[in-house]
Every structure is written in structure tokens, then in C-alpha cells.
Amino acid sequence: MNIELVTIGTELLLGLTVDTNSAEIARHLAARGVRVTRRTSVADRGEEIRAAVKEALGRTGAVLTTGGLGPTRDDITKKVVADLFDAPLEFDAGVWDSLLERFARLERKPAESNRSQAEVPRGATVLPNRWGTAPGLWLTGQPGLVIMLPGVPLEMRRLLEHEVLPRLAPPENRSVIRSLLVRTSGVPESSLAEQIGDIESEIEPITLAYLPGLEGVDLRLSAWELAPEEADRRLGSAARLLRERAGNHVYGQGESDLAELVLDGARARGLRLGVAESCTGGLLGARLTEVPGSSDIFMGGVIAYHNAIKMELLGVPEATLAEHGAVSEPVARAMAEGAVKRLGVSAALSVTGVAGPGGGTPEKPVGTVWVGCALGGVVETRRSRFAGTRHEVRARAAQAALLLLYRKLSAGPVS
Amino acid sequence: MNIELVTIGTELLLGLTVDTNSAEIARHLAARGVRVTRRTSVADRGEEIRAAVKEALGRTGAVLTTGGLGPTRDDITKKVVADLFDAPLEFDAGVWDSLLERFARLERKPAESNRSQAEVPRGATVLPNRWGTAPGLWLTGQPGLVIMLPGVPLEMRRLLEHEVLPRLAPPENRSVIRSLLVRTSGVPESSLAEQIGDIESEIEPITLAYLPGLEGVDLRLSAWELAPEEADRRLGSAARLLRERAGNHVYGQGESDLAELVLDGARARGLRLGVAESCTGGLLGARLTEVPGSSDIFMGGVIAYHNAIKMELLGVPEATLAEHGAVSEPVARAMAEGAVKRLGVSAALSVTGVAGPGGGTPEKPVGTVWVGCALGGVVETRRSRFAGTRHEVRARAAQAALLLLYRKLSAGPVS
Numbered sequence: 001m002n003i004e005l006v007t008i009g010t011e012l013l014l015g016l017t018v019d020t021n022s023a024e025i026a027r028h029l030a031a032r033g034v035r036v037t038r039r040t041s042v043a044d045r046g047e048e049i050r051a052a053v054k055e056a057l058g059r060t061g062a063v064l065t066t067g068g069l070g071p072t073r074d075d076i077t078k079k080v081v082a083d084l085f086d087a088p089l090e091f092d093a094g095v096w097d098s099l100l101e102r103f104a105r106l107e108r109k110p111a112e113s114n115r116s117q118a119e120v121p122r123g124a125t126v127l128p129n130r131w132g133t134a135p136g137l138w139l140t141g142q143p144g145l146v147i148m149l150p151g152v153p154l155e156m157r158r159l160l161e162h163e164v165l166p167r168l169a170p171p172e173n174r175s176v177i178r179s180l181l182v183r184t185s186g187v188p189e190s191s192l193a194e195q196i197g198d199i200e201s202e203i204e205p206i207t208l209a210y211l212p213g214l215e216g217v218d219l220r221l222s223a224w225e226l227a228p229e230e231a232d233r234r235l236g237s238a239a240r241l242l243r244e245r246a247g248n249h250v251y252g253q254g255e256s257d258l259a260e261l262v263l264d265g266a267r268a269r270g271l272r273l274g275v276a277e278s279c280t281g282g283l284l285g286a287r288l289t290e291v292p293g294s295s296d297i298f299m300g301g302v303i304a305y306h307n308a309i310k311m312e313l314l315g316v317p318e319a320t321l322a323e324h325g326a327v328s329e330p331v332a333r334a335m336a337e338g339a340v341k342r343l344g345v346s347a348a349l350s351v352t353g354v355a356g357p358g359g360g361t362p363e364k365p366v367g368t369v370w371v372g373c374a375l376g377g378v379v380e381t382r383r384s385r386f387a388g389t390r391h392e393v394r395a396r397a398a399q400a401a402l403l404l405l406y407r408k409l410s411a412g413p414v415s
Numbered sequence: 416m417n418i419e420l421v422t423i424g425t426e427l428l429l430g431l432t433v434d435t436n437s438a439e440i441a442r443h444l445a446a447r448g449v450r451v452t453r454r455t456s457v458a459d460r461g462e463e464i465r466a467a468v469k470e471a472l473g474r475t476g477a478v479l480t481t482g483g484l485g486p487t488r489d490d491i492t493k494k495v496v497a498d499l500f501d502a503p504l505e506f507d508a509g510v511w512d513s514l515l516e517r518f519a520r521l522e523r524k525p526a527e528s529n530r531s532q533a534e535v536p537r538g539a540t541v542l543p544n545r546w547g548t549a550p551g552l553w554l555t556g557q558p559g560l561v562i563m564l565p566g567v568p569l570e571m572r573r574l575l576e577h578e579v580l581p582r583l584a585p586p587e588n589r590s591v592i593r594s595l596l597v598r599t600s601g602v603p604e605s606s607l608a609e610q611i612g613d614i615e616s617e618i619e620p621i622t623l624a625y626l627p628g629l630e631g632v633d634l635r636l637s638a639w640e641l642a643p644e645e646a647d648r649r650l651g652s653a654a655r656l657l658r659e660r661a662g663n664h665v666y667g668q669g670e671s672d673l674a675e676l677v678l679d680g681a682r683a684r685g686l687r688l689g690v691a692e693s694c695t696g697g698l699l700g701a702r703l704t705e706v707p708g709s710s711d712i713f714m715g716g717v718i719a720y721h722n723a724i725k726m727e728l729l730g731v732p733e734a735t736l737a738e739h740g741a742v743s744e745p746v747a748r749a750m751a752e753g754a755v756k757r758l759g760v761s762a763a764l765s766v767t768g769v770a771g772p773g774g775g776t777p778e779k780p781v782g783t784v785w786v787g788c789a790l791g792g793v794v795e796t797r798r799s800r801f802a803g804t805r806h807e808v809r810a811r812a813a814q815a816a817l818l819l820l821y822r823k824l825s826a827g828p829v830s
Binding site: 010012014015017019022023024025028029030036038043048052070074107108110111112152177179209220222275279280281282283292293294295299300301302303305306308309342355356390391 | 467605
């Protein structure tokens with residue numbers, strides 16, 4: 001089955017919003033063997049939406065739209081599509097009741113404009129939205145199939161998963177497009193590529209792509225239109241070969257998040273974890289606590305942005321700060337040690353660095369970061385020099401701290 | 416001038432890559448009065464690229480493509496477009512020399528496949544790429560204008576800035592597309608829309624869009640194809656009217672970040688700021704320290720995820736925790752008070768809530784968040800109930816805490 005995506009929103013054409021929905025939808029559809037053959041974005045204007053949906057239907061007979069289902073005046077997708085299908089909009093009491101329930105649950109009152117969200121093109125199937133106010137719609141007719149989803153990523157995602165994919169689910173034995181991620185950190189793309197060498201011919205027909213990002217370099221293996229079992233088997237053996245070559249730069253596979261792996265490792269050893277953050281300012285704690293269930297391992301931390309806090313809450317000696325400066329090995333070490341003591345934890349991570357854009361010196365240029373890890377009475381530290389903006393340096397610093405602990409927990413060599 | 420974007424790459428249609436180029440290009444073009452009227456993504460297949468480019472030229476006469484200019488077999492954009500323009504590909508010695516120089520500089524040898532990158536459609540202007548191997552191309556002819564850029568974001572960005580925009584740059588007095596954001600927080604989209612009412616007819620030809628997100632609802636005013644001065648004048652008066660209607664839900668205009676506004680307000684009053692975070696786990700500190708120069712105002716904080724840390728580092732009384740639970744008004748209050756005392760700051764924000772997905776109870780369901788703000792010996796607290804995932808609840812909680820302090824600092828009524 002082929003389908004086209006039409007994402008609707010003037011902000012997409014002005015470049016004020018990055019269209020992440022399209023990629024997510026395409027990935028899920030591909031995994032079920034539904035191929036997205038074209039993606040189009042148009043503004044919130046009736047004639048443009050109409051033209052894009054009509055042309056797409058003409059090419060493939062199936063279109064999935066996102067956006068334009070909200071309560072405000074610029075939300076006109078439903079109206080345009082209903083018109084294209086000659087299906088008048090009708091008030092749906094069931095949809096309205098769910099809306100009222102949702103508002104009651106959130107202790108709010110619906111606005112008059114929300115009533116329009118309960119209007120449904122005649123003959124359409126309502127895809128109930130328990131995560132927002134705009135239900136999805138599934139409309140078939142002479143022009144073909146149009147699936148309308150809201151543009152809010154969370155709502156789109158849930159509706160896709162719970163309402164759309166089950167309706168599209170293919171029978172057995174269909175060819176699929178599948179990918180597998182091998183995640184590395186702490187190594188530049190070019191060194192990694194050199195180390196891995198020319199693996200492409202050995203893993204054919206699986207393809208390999210290098211995806212450098214703030215958490216490291218991800219290696220994406222893809223299987224194209226193979227039977228499900230063959231795709232999985234070939235991806236599995238390609239991943240094994242790739243991991244052999246990439247060695248201990250690899251920390252995970254699939255959707256692995258390094259913070260989650262660190263928490264798992266700490267949990268397995270019965271550790272209680274704390275952090276002491278200077279340049280990351282809370283980002284490391286935020287990474288760890290973003291993981292559901294982190295509260296049984298992660299106790300808390302100190303954001304020691306100012307030196308006074310480093311001294312008072314972490315016990316970093318004033319003399320150490322004066323002699324070596326805040327961005328230094330001895331301070332990273334003292335912060336990690338102080339965190340263990342003051343937070344009453346068995347393992348602690350520390351970060352201190354020059355995030356920029358100001359504050360760099362010839363000896364400690366912007367991007368210089370020390371991370372520390374205290375575990376079992378030993379403190380290990382590591383210096384890095386990160387490229388990029390303030391945002392990038394901070395994200396990379398948090399990742400480097402997690403990596404340090406991960407390597408100690410997985411008892412692999414710390415390179 | 417209108418233009419369409421055609422982004423080329425099978426990875427885009429499989430959803431393995433998020434198309435961030437489109438948004439970036441659209442933003443830069445809009446700022447120069449060039450309107451992107453449609454965005455299309457197609458796979459690396461000749462007939463699909465050809466169809467998309469041809470249709471786009473038919474609608475607007477101008478197309479900007481990204482992708483498909485690399486040295487590998489699936490890079491066929493140049494070939495397809497050359498064919499469409501009846502312009503044969505010719506080897507360009509100048510392009511080849513630059514390529515050789517680049518390889519020499521990086522101590523690499525060009526592959527045979529790189530020679531194809533020196534082929535240029537007859538009559539095309541080469542846009543030199545000093546950041547990669549694929550030059551951009553600018554081709555005009557009977558079908559219209561096609562600008563081809565590489566898909567690698569960094570190379571695309573540099574070529575756009577250095578080679579494309581100057582060629583598109585309008586002379587004086589050209590019409591522009593400009594937008595202005597009025598940012599609100601702490602109010603649902605539908606209530607805000609009701610409060611603002613039917614403002615559209617009053618601000619015409621300026622248009623209004625509601626953009627709900629994790630930091631609140633942004634209101635985007637746009638001027639379409641007006642002279643620069645008229646656009647600014649009309650946007651200014653529309654913004655004034657909108658701010659009147661939206662009242663104190665508005666916290667900023669333009670690119671304002673609430674964390675930055677809070678730091679500015681604190682700086683103006685000579686305050687030193689600290690945080691005490693439970694469910695946000697460092698996110699509030701990370702928001703504040705993401706702002707360059709925050710270190711003169713923001714001293715640090717305590718991530719009091721576990722109750723033991725709330726007691727030991729913030730002095731929250733054990734009895735208060737036992738009686739009211741960690742997610743309660745008295746605990747939010749005690750955390751803010753404790754932060755002022757223990758961190759030695761003059762203003763402190765606290766957050767405690769149920770981020771989910773677990774941990775909710777009938778009395779305190781997931782999404783229940785208390786934020787507190789201690790300033791000048793007074794602690795103000797506020798309860799919210801946020802919808803969404805763990806990620807969303809946490810982001811909204813951090814924003815709610817910032818909003819509480821912002822309103823106190825701007826001396827507006829705290830609603």
C-alpha cells in the first residue's frame with residue numbers, strides 16, 4: 001500500500017516549526033510495509049489544502065493529513081476535506097460528551113469554539129483522542145481514503161499508534177522496511193568511520209548510515225523491503241559485526257538512552273546516585289529524571305553554579321578553587337566527593353566546564369569540560385574539549401558524565 | 416516572489432531523517448520576502464524528482480531543491496533537473512580543481528565517483544561549496560528557476576547564506592513577509608481564543624495563528640507581502656491590540672524566552688536566584704543556565720528528588736512531608752523557604768509534582784504540580800494540573816515556576 005502525507009500549517013511554510021510529525025508517521029508506516037511516496041506541506045488556506053489533498057489522492061488514493069483540526073479559525077482541514085468528499089459536517093454528540101469529560105477532568109470549561117471540534121463529516125469514523133481536544137477522522141469515499149490527525153505531536157503519535165496503525169495493519173508475510181540503531185559516544189564520526197572501515201559490502205543488502213548528534217554518533221542499519229524474519233535476521237548479524245568493529249565506543253542498541261542504561265546499571269548494583277553540576281546547571285539531573293522510575297536510584301543533586309554553592313553545599317575547598325579555578329580536575333574531583341558525602345549517595349557525577357559563549361581563556365577555551373565520577377571510594381575524572389554552541393557544549397558535557405559512569409558500571413575499559 | 420521547496424531523499428520518506436532543512440530555508444527566505452508556498456519531499460528516484468520539480472515549476476516558476484548532489488548512485492537530482500532543462504551535463508575543470516584542493520587539505524584521495532560532482536548542467540551557475548564536496552547549482556531557463564543545494568544541513572546552510580540569499584536579496588522597497596510572536600503562558604488555547612475574540616477582521620491584512628506548545632500558547636501575527644515599513648507598522652499595532660485583549664497572559668514578544676525575562680527582571684532588582692526542584696529534577700536550573708550570562712544572577716540550586724534531600728539540604732520538616740505528602744502546598748513553600756536560606760539567595764523557586772506515568776492517586780493525579788516562589792520574605796504558591804506525558808508535565812512545571820516569579824517581578828497581577 002502507498003500513501004502520501006500532507007502536513008498542514010502556515011508555520012511549517014514559514015519555517016517557524018520543524019515538521020517532526022512526517023518523519024515519525026513515515027517510520028511507523030514503513031515498519032508495517034506502508035510506503036510513503038510523497039510528503040507535502042501547505043499553509044492553512046482552503047484552496048492550498050484542497051489542491052494538495054486532491055492531487056495526492058489522484059496519485060495514490062490514500063492520504064494522511066496532520067494539522068488544522070483545532071478549535072480556532074485557521075483550523076480548516078476538516079471542512080476542506082468534507083467538502084472534497086461531498087460529506088456535510090454534522091454535530092456528533094458522542095465527541096462532544098468526550099470533550100466535556102476531558103474539560104471536567106482538567107478542571108476547565110470548554111469554550112464556544114470547542115463545539116466545532118465535535119463536528120464530523122458525514123460517514124467518517126471518529127478516532128477518539130484521549131490526549132487532546134481534536135479527534136482524528138477516517139474518511140473513505142469516491143476520492144479515496146483520507147486520514148486526518150491533529151498536528152500536536154503527542155496527540156498525533158497516540159492516535160497513529162492506537163487508532164490508525166491497527167486499521168492499516170497488513171496481513172502476514174508482507175515485506176517491511178526496518179532499521180536498527182547502534183549507538184556510540186565519545187568518538188568523532190571520522191575516527192569511528194576509519195575504525196569500522198568498509199563494512200558496507202559485507203552487510204549487503206543492509207545499508208549503513210552515520211548520524212552524528214549531541215549524544216554521540218548513531219549508526220543506523222536499514223533493511224529494505226525484506227520479509228520480516230529475513231530483515232530481522234540480517235539486521236541482527238550486521239549489528240553484531242558493526243559492534244565488533246566499533247568496540248567499546250558502542251553503549252547501546254535500538255532506542256537505548258544512556259541515562260536509562262546508567263540507571264539500570266546502578267539499580268543492578270544497588271547504588272544510590274547523586275549529581276553535582278556547574279556548567280550543565282541541572283541538565284544532567286534532568287536527563288536522569290526524565291526516565292520514568294528514576295526515583296528509586298536517583299536521590300538528587302546540587303546545582304553548584306556559583307563558587308559559593310560549590311563550597312557551602314559540596315564542601316569544595318576555597319583554596320582548591322583559588323589555585324586551580326572552577327574548571328579543573330581537582331574541582332571536578334572535589335565536587336563528586338562532596339556530592340557523595342552531602343547527598344548521602346553511593347555514586348556521584350560531577351560536571352564543571354566553560355559552556356560559552358563567554359568565559360573562555362587560552363588555557364581553558366570555551367568547550368573545556370571536566371567530568372568526575374565517584375564510586376566505591378574512587379573518583380575518576382576526564383577532560384573533554386567540545387565544539388559547538390553553549391547548548392551543544394552543555395548537552396555533550398551531560399552525556400560525557402553519563403558515559404563515564406556507564407563505562408565503570410559495565411566494567412568495560414574507560415578510554 | 417513565490418518559491419517551492421523540494422527536499423530529496425529516500426530517508427526523508429522513510430522517516431529516518433527529520434527534514435530540518437525545509438524550516439531553516441523557509442525562515443531565511445520569508446525574512447527576505449520570498450514566500451514558500453509548498454514543500455514537497457520525494458525519494459531518490461528519477462521519475463519522482465522529475466514530477467515534483469516539474470509540478471512545482473508549473474505552479475510558481477521557482478524551486479529550491481536539497482539533496483541528491485552527492486557522489487553515490489542514488490544522487491541524481493542534477494541529472495534529472497538538467498534533463499528537464501534540456502541542458503547537458505558538462506565536466507567543469509574549475510569545480511574539479513576545487514574538489515582536488517579540498518581532498519588534499521583533508522589528506523584524502525578523491526574516489527572515482529567524485530568526478531561526477533564536477534559535472535555541471537550547461538548554462539548553470541556554480542555555487543562554490545567550501546564546506547563539502549557537492550557544489551550548489553543555480554539554473555534558469557524556459558521552465559523557470561531551479562536552485563539545487565546539498566542536503567547536508569551545514570553545507571546547505573552555508574550555501575544558502577553565502578550564495579543563494581545574496582542572489583535573491585531584494586532591492587529596496589520590496590515587499591516582505593514578517594512575523595511577530597506574542598507569547599502567552601498559563602492559559603489554555605481555547606480560553607485564550609475566547610478572551611481575544613474575533614480580532615482577525617480588525618487586524619487585516621495581518622493574520623493571526625495560535626501555536627500551543629510546552630511553554631504556553633504563542634500567538635503569531637504575520638504580514639504578507641507588504642512594504643517593510645508598512646509590515647512593521649501594522650504588526651506593531653496588531654500586537655498592541657492583541658496584548659490588550661490577552662491581558663496578563665502575555666509575558667513577552669518576539670523571541671523572548673521566559674527564563675531570560677526572569678533573569679532580566681531579577682538583574683534589574685539586584686536579586687540572586689536559586690531553585691529547589693523535585694519533579695523537574697534539574698530542568699528549571701537547566702532552563703535558567705541555558706541563557707548566556709545567567710551566572711551573575713543564578714547561584715544554583717538543590718535537586719531534591721528524594722525526601723531525604725528535601726529534609727537535609729532544604730530543611731523541609733519531616734512532619735510536613737508526612738502530613739501533607741511531598742506534592743503539597745506546604746512542601747512547595749518549605750522548599751522555596753529552604754532554598755533561600757541554604758543557598759543564601761534573595762529569591763527562590765520550588766517545584767514539586769507528580770510527573771508520571773506512575774505515582775498518581777485520586778487526590779493527586781499525574782500532572783498535579785505545586786510551584787512556589789520566595790521573594791522578599793513572602794512565599795507565593797500555585798497549584799496546576801498539567802495534561803500530557805512525563806516530559807510534557809515536567810516542561811510545563813518548569814515554565815509555571817518561571818511564570819510565577821516573572822509575574823511577581825513585573826508587578827502584574829498574579830492570576
